[in-house]
Amino acid sequence: MAEIRAEMVANVWKVVAAQGDSVADGDTLVILESMKMEIPVLAEGAGTVTQLAVSEGDVIQEGDLIAVIE
Amino acid sequence: MPESVVIANRGEIARRVGRTARRLGIRVIAVYSEADAGLPFVAEADEAVPIGPAPARESYLNADAILAAAARTGAEAVHPGYGFLAENASFAQRVIDAGLTWIGPSPHAIEQMGDKIKSRNLMAAHGIPVAHGTADPVLDADEAVRHAAAIGYPVMIKAAAGGGGIGMTIAADEDGLRTGFQTARSRAERFFGDAAILIERYVTAARHVEVQILGLADGRVIALGERDCSAQRRHQKLAEETPSPGVDPALRERMLAAAVKAGEAVGYRGAGTVECLVDGGTGAFVFLEMNTRLQVEHPVTELVTGIDLVEQQFLIADGAPVSFDPAAVSPAGHALELRVYAEDPVRFLPSPGTITRWQEPSGDGIRVDAGYSEGNVVTPHYDPLLAKLVVYAPDRPQALERARAAVEAFVVTGPKTNLPFHADLLRSADFVSGNYDTSVVSRLRP
Numbered sequence: 001m002a003e004i005r006a007e008m009v010a011n012v013w014k015v016v017a018a019q020g021d022s023v024a025d026g027d028t029l030v031i032l033e034s035m036k037m038e039i040p041v042l043a044e045g046a047g048t049v050t051q052l053a054v055s056e057g058d059v060i061q062e063g064d065l066i067a068v069i070e
Numbered sequence: 071m072p073e074s075v076v077i078a079n080r081g082e083i084a085r086r087v088g089r090t091a092r093r094l095g096i097r098v099i100a101v102y103s104e105a106d107a108g109l110p111f112v113a114e115a116d117e118a119v120p121i122g123p124a125p126a127r128e129s130y131l132n133a134d135a136i137l138a139a140a141a142r143t144g145a146e147a148v149h150p151g152y153g154f155l156a157e158n159a160s161f162a163q164r165v166i167d168a169g170l171t172w173i174g175p176s177p178h179a180i181e182q183m184g185d186k187i188k189s190r191n192l193m194a195a196h197g198i199p200v201a202h203g204t205a206d207p208v209l210d211a212d213e214a215v216r217h218a219a220a221i222g223y224p225v226m227i228k229a230a231a232g233g234g235g236i237g238m239t240i241a242a243d244e245d246g247l248r249t250g251f252q253t254a255r256s257r258a259e260r261f262f263g264d265a266a267i268l269i270e271r272y273v274t275a276a277r278h279v280e281v282q283i284l285g286l287a288d289g290r291v292i293a294l295g296e297r298d299c300s301a302q303r304r305h306q307k308l309a310e311e312t313p314s315p316g317v318d319p320a321l322r323e324r325m326l327a328a329a330v331k332a333g334e335a336v337g338y339r340g341a342g343t344v345e346c347l348v349d350g351g352t353g354a355f356v357f358l359e360m361n362t363r364l365q366v367e368h369p370v371t372e373l374v375t376g377i378d379l380v381e382q383q384f385l386i387a388d389g390a391p392v393s394f395d396p397a398a399v400s401p402a403g404h405a406l407e408l409r410v411y412a413e414d415p416v417r418f419l420p421s422p423g424t425i426t427r428w429q430e431p432s433g434d435g436i437r438v439d440a441g442y443s444e445g446n447v448v449t450p451h452y453d454p455l456l457a458k459l460v461v462y463a464p465d466r467p468q469a470l471e472r473a474r475a476a477v478e479a480f481v482v483t484g485p486k487t488n489l490p491f492h493a494d495l496l497r498s499a500d501f502v503s504g505n506y507d508t509s510v511v512s513r514l515r516p
Contacts, residue, residue, distance in 0.1 A: 009422045009450045034450035035412070035420035036236070037304075059450075 002044050004067045010034035012058040017067070021049045029067050030054060041066055071388050072096055072146035072171050077115075078136050079151030081441030082457060083364070084111035087149050090380040092116075099143045101136055103129035105449045109441065117143055124451045130154040133161045137168055147171035147387070149380075153453070156363040157184050157233070173387045175285065175362045179336040183360040187230045187268050193357045196335045198328050201226075201347070201356040203270030211251045214269055218247050221271050227251055229258030230266035233361075235305030237261060240272050273347045273356065275507045277316045278302065280345040280361075281329035282371045284382055285338035286396065287389045293326035294371055295401045299345075301495065303418050303511045308488070309495060310367035311406040312374055314348075315466065315504025321353050332360060340386050341368070341379050350507055366409070366458070369437060373405035373462040404469040405462045408477065408492045411454040412485040415494075416515065421486035422450045431479035435462040435472055438480075448485045456487065466504065470496055491515070 010032035017029040023043040029052075030041045043049075051068040054060060074097035077084045088098040088111060100115035105124035112118045119139040122129035129135065131154055140148060148165045150156035156174065159181040165172045174180070183189045187207060194200045202221050207230060208214045218225045218241070227250045229237030237257040239250035251267065259265045282294040298314030299307045317325065329344035343365045345358040368379050377399070382392045412421050428444040440457035442448065448456065459476055463469035474496045477489055491514075498514050500506040 008420055010420070011450065034422065035452065035454040037420055037454075039419060 002047070002069045003065060004029065004041060004044065004069065006032070006041075006060045006062055006064045006066055008034055008039075008062050010039065010060055012054045012056055012060060013038060015052065015054065015056050017043075017049050017052065019049055019052050023047065023049060023069065032060070043069055045069065071384060074099060074143070074145045075147040075149050075173070076101060076136065076140045076143070076145040077111075077149050077151065078130070078155055079149075079153070080106050080111060080130060080452065081109065082439045082455060083151040083366070083441075085114060085441060086439050087151060087364075087380050088114055090378055091149070091384070094381060094384060096147075096384070099139070099145050101130075101139050103451070105451050108446055110443055110446075111441065119143060124449060126154065126451065133158075133164060137164060140165075140168070140170060145170065147173055149173040149383070150363065152361075152363050152366055153233075157361070159184060171387050173340070173383050175336075175338055175340045175342060179338050180362045182336045183362050185230050185266070186228055186232065186359055187266065189360055190268070190357070192335055193332055196331055198332055199354070199356045201270040201273060201358075204268050207266035208251075208269055211248045214247055214251045214267070215244055217269050218244070221269065224272040224274065226270045226272040227254040228268050228270065229254055229262055229264070230268055231262035231264035232258060233262075235302070238305045273349060275351070275509065276347040276349055277314065277507050278307075278345065278358075279314050279317060279325065279348045279355070280343050280365070281325055282365070282368070282379070283329050283333045283338065283342050283344060284379075284392065285333050285340055285342065285386070286392060287339065287386050288391070289337075290396065291330045291333035291338055292396045292399070293329050294375055294377065294399060296322060296325060297365075297367055297370055299367065300506060300508045301501070301510050302508055303515075307367065307409065308511060309406065309408050309492070310370055311404065311466075311469075312370045313401065313404065316348060316350055318353075321348070321355070325355055328355075328357070332357065338362075341383050350505075366455070367407050369439060369458060369460045370405035370407050371401075373437065373460060374401040374403050375399060403462055403464050404466045405460060406469045406473050408459045408473065409455055409488075410457040410459055410480070410482070410492075411488045412448045412456050413454050413488055414486040415488045415491035418488065418491075418515075420450065420454055422448045423485040424448075425482060425484040427481055427483040429479075429481040430457070431459070431476040433476075435469075436460075436476050437462070456482065456485075459492075470502060
């Protein structure tokens with residue numbers, strides 16, 4: 001199981017993956033926006049997205065859970 | 071001169087415009103979002119008006135709130151800084167219609183130059199060289215591919231309404247073009263509310279050189295020298311210098327003459343910048359775009375000319391002559407600006423946070439235009455520019471030496487900053503030699 005957490009304070013611009021999706025290593029899960037920059041959050045390893053903890057428009061803090069891949 | 075001015079901006083530029091306004095005896099009215107209440111530009115203003123929540127579209131892009139603040143405080147003028155509403159022709163018109171002085175060019179000039187397709191066509195019509203590209207908006211990916219085949223790869227895909235490098239993508243082949251076209255379109259729509267796209271031949275190994283112009287109140291347009299802005303990441307500038315090490319006197323003369331012609335083509339008044347790409351090998355240059363406002367990197371021009379550009383903006387808007395003799399401008403020495411961003415110095419990813427320590431370098435030939443100080447919070451809502459470190463010296467080697475010492479002495483803790491990157495840049499063989507182009511940063515950080 002891999003927990004993907006936010007590296008910085010950001011706004012959630014786009015949620016690309018959905019709960020239950022099979023993803024490959026490097027697939028884009030979510031796109032964050034911080035300081036006028038888009039930052040893709042990628043799957044670290046293949047698996048199934050068992051949890052997506054953010055929605056579009058959310059403001060997330062450093063360390064916040066974004067997704068769980070099993 | 072107006073008695074008072076609303077500065078419709080934030081951070082370092084709001085503070086920098088405020089400094090000159092105060093020196094000229096103009097009352098400074100700041101407007102600020104909820105996120106910025108604790109920043110120096112608010113504290114230093116004579117009056118400060120909250121205009122809305124943190125997101126820019128609800129505050130710094132909220133024309134109604136800014137005009138209401140101006141009305142409530144009895145302001146006589148509006149200075150837009152750069153970014154936000156600075157190149158919004160309808161905002162400029164609303165300021166004028168409200169009976170206020172707009173510290174900027176006419177809405178007509180903004181409109182003509184704001185659209186990259188229109189401005190390209192206008193420049194070409196006036197005999198100014200432009201890159202091989204499309205004269206009309208490109209509507210879909212298939213059309214883009216047809217144009218690119220005629221233009222030749224690599225091509226640059228650009229949002230017609232774009233700025234700050236947002237919505238710009240380079241494509242080396244058809245696959246890249248199809249993907250890049252969709253990305254550029256979605257960003258253009260999201261950031262600028264306008265999906266029009268143009269495609270231009272991408273000049274590799276080029277220098278990005280721009281010319282500062284001033285359209286005087288009497289109708290003359292003059293050029294105040296160039297700035298080299300080739301040190302970029304993600305098409306955003308990191309360091310700028312003047313004079314450009316890649317521009318010789320003959321090329322300078324041609325570029326300045328073209329920039330003056332560009333300004334004259336739109337009856338330009340006030341401070342503006344004509345951006346060009348220069349092919350280092352041949353010395354050929356092409357028009358990229360014109361920025362109808364004060365530029366972030368304007369201080370390097372101020373340091374080599376001794377001219378306060380913000381003062382000239384106020385004078386020109388007032389219909390007055392500039393404070394210097396336009397026929398006797400002779401830049402001397404060398405100036406270099408380093409943009410200090412809240413981002414990690416390796417991957418250049420944003421790093422918001424609370425500033426726990428902030429200590430600026432000082433001394434001969436050192437100028438710091440900062441938007442923040444100790445204890446301030448850098449939020450994710452705006453661009454990552456914390457400060458501009460600007461150095462001046464009699465020649466380039468001394469300017470580089472001074473910059474290295476100043477970078478070393480600049481202490482910021484809390485958010486990560488790109489200061490360690492600047493230390494590397496100032497020691498890299500490419501940059502030190504002066505013989506570099508827009509790939510200098512990617513070669514340093516592959």
